[in-house]
Amino acid sequence: MSAPILSIHDLKVEFGTRQGVVKAVDGVSLNVYRGEVLGLVGESGSGKSVTGLSILGLIDPPGRIASGSIKLEGTELIGLPEDELRRLRGERMAMIFQDPMTTLNPVLRIDTQMIETIRAHENVSERAARSRAEEALKRVGIPSPAERLLTYPHQLSGGMRQRVAIAIALLMSPALLVADEPTTALDVTIQSQIIAEVQQLCSETGTALIWITHDLAVVAGLADRIAVMYAGRIVEEGDVDPVLDHPRHPYTYGLLGSAPSNNRRGEKLAQIPGMTPSLANLPSGCAFAPRCAFAQGDCSTAPPTLTHDGSRAWRCFHPVPDREDVR
Amino acid sequence: MTALIEIESVSKRFVKRVDLAGKIANMLGAHNREQIVRAVDDVTLTIRQGEVLGLVGESGCGKSTLGRMVAGIMQTSAGRILYEGRAREDGVASTQVADALAVQMIFQDPMASLNPRMRIEDIIGEAPVVHGLVDAAGKRDYVAGMMRKVGLDPSVMGRFPHQFSGGQRARIGIARALAVKPKVLVCDEAVAALDVSIQAQVLNLFMDLRAEMNLTYLFVSHDLSVIRHIADRVAVMYLGRIVETADTDALFEAPAHPYTRALLDEVPRIDMRKKRFAVLKGEVPSPLNPPSGCHFHPRCPRMEEICKTGRPPLLAVGPGHEAACLFPQTGGALPEPMSQ
Numbered sequence: 001m002s003a004p005i006l007s008i009h010d011l012k013v014e015f016g017t018r019q020g021v022v023k024a025v026d027g028v029s030l031n032v033y034r035g036e037v038l039g040l041v042g043e044s045g046s047g048k049s050v051t052g053l054s055i056l057g058l059i060d061p062p063g064r065i066a067s068g069s070i071k072l073e074g075t076e077l078i079g080l081p082e083d084e085l086r087r088l089r090g091e092r093m094a095m096i097f098q099d100p101m102t103t104l105n106p107v108l109r110i111d112t113q114m115i116e117t118i119r120a121h122e123n124v125s126e127r128a129a130r131s132r133a134e135e136a137l138k139r140v141g142i143p144s145p146a147e148r149l150l151t152y153p154h155q156l157s158g159g160m161r162q163r164v165a166i167a168i169a170l171l172m173s174p175a176l177l178v179a180d181e182p183t184t185a186l187d188v189t190i191q192s193q194i195i196a197e198v199q200q201l202c203s204e205t206g207t208a209l210i211w212i213t214h215d216l217a218v219v220a221g222l223a224d225r226i227a228v229m230y231a232g233r234i235v236e237e238g239d240v241d242p243v244l245d246h247p248r249h250p251y252t253y254g255l256l257g258s259a260p261s262n263n264r265r266g267e268k269l270a271q272i273p274g275m276t277p278s279l280a281n282l283p284s285g286c287a288f289a290p291r292c293a294f295a296q297g298d299c300s301t302a303p304p305t306l307t308h309d310g311s312r313a314w315r316c317f318h319p320v321p322d323r324e325d326v327r
Numbered sequence: 328m329t330a331l332i333e334i335e336s337v338s339k340r341f342v343k344r345v346d347l348a349g350k351i352a353n354m355l356g357a358h359n360r361e362q363i364v365r366a367v368d369d370v371t372l373t374i375r376q377g378e379v380l381g382l383v384g385e386s387g388c389g390k391s392t393l394g395r396m397v398a399g400i401m402q403t404s405a406g407r408i409l410y411e412g413r414a415r416e417d418g419v420a421s422t423q424v425a426d427a428l429a430v431q432m433i434f435q436d437p438m439a440s441l442n443p444r445m446r447i448e449d450i451i452g453e454a455p456v457v458h459g460l461v462d463a464a465g466k467r468d469y470v471a472g473m474m475r476k477v478g479l480d481p482s483v484m485g486r487f488p489h490q491f492s493g494g495q496r497a498r499i500g501i502a503r504a505l506a507v508k509p510k511v512l513v514c515d516e517a518v519a520a521l522d523v524s525i526q527a528q529v530l531n532l533f534m535d536l537r538a539e540m541n542l543t544y545l546f547v548s549h550d551l552s553v554i555r556h557i558a559d560r561v562a563v564m565y566l567g568r569i570v571e572t573a574d575t576d577a578l579f580e581a582p583a584h585p586y587t588r589a590l591l592d593e594v595p596r597i598d599m600r601k602k603r604f605a606v607l608k609g610e611v612p613s614p615l616n617p618p619s620g621c622h623f624h625p626r627c628p629r630m631e632e633i634c635k636t637g638r639p640p641l642l643a644v645g646p647g648h649e650a651a652c653l654f655p656q657t658g659g660a661l662p663e664p665m666s667q
Contacts, residue, residue, distance in 0.1 A: 043524065044493075157610055160610075187549065188549070188551070188590060188593050188594055189589065189593050189607045189610075189611075192593040193607075193608075214523065215595065216597055217552070217595035217596050217597050217599075220595065220598070220600055221595045221600065222595075240600060241600060244597060244600075254524060255523055255524060258523055258524050259597060260527075260552040260553050260555065260556035260557075261552040261555070261556075261596055261597060261598075266557070269527035270527070271524065271527040272528075273528075275492050275494055275495075275524075276522070
């Protein structure tokens with residue numbers, strides 16, 4: 001395979017809080033290749049969003065990137081001066097968020113925001129920028145784009161706003177798009193329209209996509225590869241089919257087991273006992289051990305290292321036996 | 328099974344009147360008119376004793392409004408809701424209170440529905456003391472019992488809501504509802520805000536309580552996989568109207584209404600890999616100005632001219648299966664790739 005578009009190595013992000021240092025991301029390594037869709041899955045507090053924000057250099061104090069490396073198309077992003085990061089953001093990498101109202105400026109018209117973005121990166125006339133903006137809105141499936149350009153964000157529906165945010169993110173054909181739960185707040189029919197559009201746009205332009213979500217079902221239909229995070233670490237990673245069909249990490253196994261669609265109707269759901277540990281006070285060793293049905297004595301002594309098997313890897317001393325079907 | 332709650336031709340209208348500025352503008356020749364939203368539009372539905380009725384639909388379809396009217400925290404604009412054959416406003420004072428207590432509601436966001444300045448003991452214990460289910464001296468024991476029932480440790484009853492996790496807060500909300508010994512729980516997106524692993528715990532709790540306390544549920548949710556798991560019967564709403572009702576298996580295996588079919592097609596599923604998304608075009612129209620005739624006709628793949636006029640009635644398409652569609656799909660089942 002060619003060189004990855006994005007290469008994260010041993011990323012650690014910490015937040016200084018009154019309860020002490022919280023390790024939101026604790027040694028994450030990832031590669032994303034051209035045209036690939038990576039699903040980054042985890043529950044709230046697992047560090048999936050912080051990982052996404054670190055890539056774009058959007059971690060604000062009290063958070064800080066403690067160590068590690070993030071390379072975009074070979075350029076090291078950590079420690080890059082702010083003006084260079086600014087140039088890369090929007091041009092080579094972009095991000096869309098769960099709530100498009102936090103991305104869009106409520107007091108500016110759509111055209112102002114889009115033309116501003118284009119002219120910040122390229123020296124083009126306003127007229128040329130406007131026609132490109134119109135083209136971009138058309139590509140994300142917005143009907144009568146010329147009229148929509150003249151509206152304010154509050155005049156659009158939630159699905160339309162998210163489409164505008166996606167159109168802005170893809171204006172400069174970035175190499176990498178990070179999508180943080182962009183369809184979680186939308187209805188299913190709108191969600192599937194948006195996923196379809198992003199899917200098509202990324203495959204046309206070769207943009208690599210990191211889709212951050214808590215919803216395994218969305219990832220199943222969309223992603224090529226999947227990485228499951230728990231308490232700041234990637235606990236399992238690999239191609240979608242093997243990971244979802246035969247998970248090896250007990251957490252992935254438990255998550256799949258607790259999804260209602262994987263259970264017989266009316267029967268009790270296979271639940272994971274307990275709750276996500278506080279990141280300020282993680283157990284030594286494997287963070288999942290206190291909730292794990294497979295845990296043994298050595299799980300609480302040291303954090304497990306990655307075990308590789310072909311294209312997939314998991315971080316567990318006592319993985320779920322191979323080929324045990326969760327369904 | 329006998330009907331426990333009968334919803335008879337119930338409507339809910341929200342009216343936005345023309346304000347003073349609008350009236351002045353009208354005098355100067357503007358055309359501001361009252362805006363009316365029919366959030367629930369002539370809905371008739373029965374909830375049977377002991378069943379879990381799932382109510383699904385997209386945002387703005389009126390499912391929460393209907394749930395709130397059933398729980399009695401919102402008045403109907405037209406129609407009646409009968410509990411055990413009695414309309415709430417008909418009964419004498421004593422049955423009115425008893426009937427109101429019998430239907431309790433559980434909300435989506437426990438943090439917004441629990442008073443942040445009250446201790447758990449009072450949140451759960453206040454209502455049963457007020458209604459004389461337990462005296463003040465017995466409150467602590469009563470609350471402890473309720474907390475154990477929903478899987479909380481009674482030793483934390485002196486704490487405040489912010490000291491709990493999301494899943495625990497959901498349990499507190501359930502304990503509060505159960506404290507007045509209800510017969511029916513209206514759950515409005517009760518698990519939507521929870522993480523998958525916590526959601527499974529709470530759904531299991533709902534099923535345990537149903538068996539233990541012989542509860543009837545109206546389970547309002549947008550999440551079809553949750554509804555499929557927990558509900559016995561499902562009603563699908565679109566823009567204020569019921570478009571289809573059926574037993575859960577019948578609905579998921581052979582949906583008759585094109586909207587139900589589209590909804591089921593588009594739900595992402597773990598067993599669907601590299602799916603091609605989006606079969607349904609367009610968005611839910613504004614309820615301020617719904618399409619004529621069948622509300623779904625502008626998005627419907629089976630639309631004919633006649634669909635643009637007249638509201639299609641709910642007609643039987645199978646045993647216990649009704650759909651409000653002039654051209655329902657019958658017989659043809661959805662492909663079922665993953666039955667066990």
